[in-house]
Amino acid sequence: xxxxxxxxxxxxxxxxxxxxxxxxxxxxxxxxxxxxxxxxxxxxxxxxxxxxxxxxxxxxxxxxxxxxxxxxxxxxxxxxxxxxxxxxxxxxxxxxxxxxxxxxxxxxxxxxxxxxxxxxxxxxxxxxxxxxxxxxxxxxxxxxxxxxxxxxxxxxxxxxxxxxxxxxxxxxxxxxxxxxxxxxxxxxxxxxxxxxxxxx
Amino acid sequence: xxxxxxxxxxxxxxxxxxxxxxxxxxxxxxxxxxxxxxxxxxxxxxxxxxxxxxxxxxxxxxxxxxxxxxxxxxxxxxxxxxxxxxxxxxxxxxxxxxxxxxxxxxxxxxxxxxxxxxxxxxxxxxxxxxxxxxxxxxxxxxxxxxxxxxxxxxxxxxxxxxxxxxxxxxxxxxxxxxxxxxx
Numbered sequence: 001x002x003x004x005x006x007x008x009x010x011x012x013x014x015x016x017x018x019x020x021x022x023x024x025x026x027x028x029x030x031x032x033x034x035x036x037x038x039x040x041x042x043x044x045x046x047x048x049x050x051x052x053x054x055x056x057x058x059x060x061x062x063x064x065x066x067x068x069x070x071x072x073x074x075x076x077x078x079x080x081x082x083x084x085x086x087x088x089x090x091x092x093x094x095x096x097x098x099x100x101x102x103x104x105x106x107x108x109x110x111x112x113x114x115x116x117x118x119x120x121x122x123x124x125x126x127x128x129x130x131x132x133x134x135x136x137x138x139x140x141x142x143x144x145x146x147x148x149x150x151x152x153x154x155x156x157x158x159x160x161x162x163x164x165x166x167x168x169x170x171x172x173x174x175x176x177x178x179x180x181x182x183x184x185x186x187x188x189x190x191x192x193x194x195x196x197x198x199x200x
Numbered sequence: 201x202x203x204x205x206x207x208x209x210x211x212x213x214x215x216x217x218x219x220x221x222x223x224x225x226x227x228x229x230x231x232x233x234x235x236x237x238x239x240x241x242x243x244x245x246x247x248x249x250x251x252x253x254x255x256x257x258x259x260x261x262x263x264x265x266x267x268x269x270x271x272x273x274x275x276x277x278x279x280x281x282x283x284x285x286x287x288x289x290x291x292x293x294x295x296x297x298x299x300x301x302x303x304x305x306x307x308x309x310x311x312x313x314x315x316x317x318x319x320x321x322x323x324x325x326x327x328x329x330x331x332x333x334x335x336x337x338x339x340x341x342x343x344x345x346x347x348x349x350x351x352x353x354x355x356x357x358x359x360x361x362x363x364x365x366x367x368x369x370x371x372x373x374x375x376x377x378x379x380x381x382x383x
Contacts, residue, residue: 034238041231046224053222062222063230070234071241078253079262125212133220142217161214189210196209 026083029074041070047087048094054158055098056105057139065101069094091173095155102151117144118199125200145192156181157188
């Protein structure tokens with residue numbers, strides 16, 4: 001896979017993901033139907049939580065981001081042009097809230113737990129097959145690998161590589177153009193690869 | 201070779217992270233909290249948001265709507281300021297009127313005399329009609345009238361005190377009457 005290409009598989013997954021919340025449901029919510037909005041919350045919450053958790057690396061903060069995002073979605077639901085654009089729009093709100101939160105937080109310095117985390121990474125990479133990480137390990141590893149990245153590079157890495165979103169959609173979510181998305185992804189990959197080479 | 205190994209590590213790591221979707225514990229807690237917060241906020245802001253929605257609901261572009269709301273707020277603020285300013289001025293005017301009224305009651309005797317005099321004069325000057333005269337002209341007229349009265353009284357007193365002068369003036373007046381042609 002080239003550094004500048006996005007996997008075809010991700011587009012298929014993404015297409016499937018687009019129908020996560022039905023058009024009719026969105027239309028009902030736009031009329032102010034709170035009962036139907038509960039269903040929207042139910043369907044949207046996992047995807048927002050995944051992005052927020054990966055971006056912030058903290059479960060409680062990610063839960064707060066989910067709540068704030070859902071409330072903003074409710075308040076501004078009438079403003080989206082089409083129900084089809086709901087998912088990208090919801091992602092954009094969540095990512096912007098994550099940016100705000102990251103700006104508030106100071107960048108984490110390397111600490112004594114980093115060696116422990118590198119050991120975990122080493123174990124998982126050397127294992128046969130793909131193992132599934134628990135939330136805590138997951139957060140530790142993402143935090144370690146993306147610690148040196150800018151907020152934009154981190155967002156692009158998470159959306160592209162972990163959420164498997166195509167470049168065009170990432171551009172819409174982050175407000176960057178496609179070239180900037182690809183450039184940010186390239187630098188993020190290079191940075192993480194050099195970290196893996198250095199510590200493993 | 202080195203590059204491939206580095207790439208493989210990266211791919212494996214990304215695959216592991218991608219496969220490990222963060223699990224949300226008790227999602228219904230978040231859902232309930234979201235609905236609760238929305239209901240609470242709806243109660244608090246329903247009035248304001250309904251008002252804004254009813255005014256600017258036709259604008260779908262976010263920044264245009266925000267700009268319109270901003271302009272509307274500025275206009276309302278300017279209007280309120282202007283009204284407050286005007287109200288203050290009007291209030292001052294009414295105060296001035298009250299003060300004038302008080303002055304009127306305090307110096308009532310002289311001013312009342314003056315007004316009565318003016319009334320008498322005006323009825324003589326334009327019987328049945330209206331007399332248009334400014335405040336300053338009125339003051340000037342009254343002062344001249346008063347001066348004239350004083351001088352007239354002084355003149356009468358001088359004449360009464362001096363019998364020769366009185367006789368002289370009576371003779372003169374009689375002569376004038378004698379030579380005055382009949383009309």
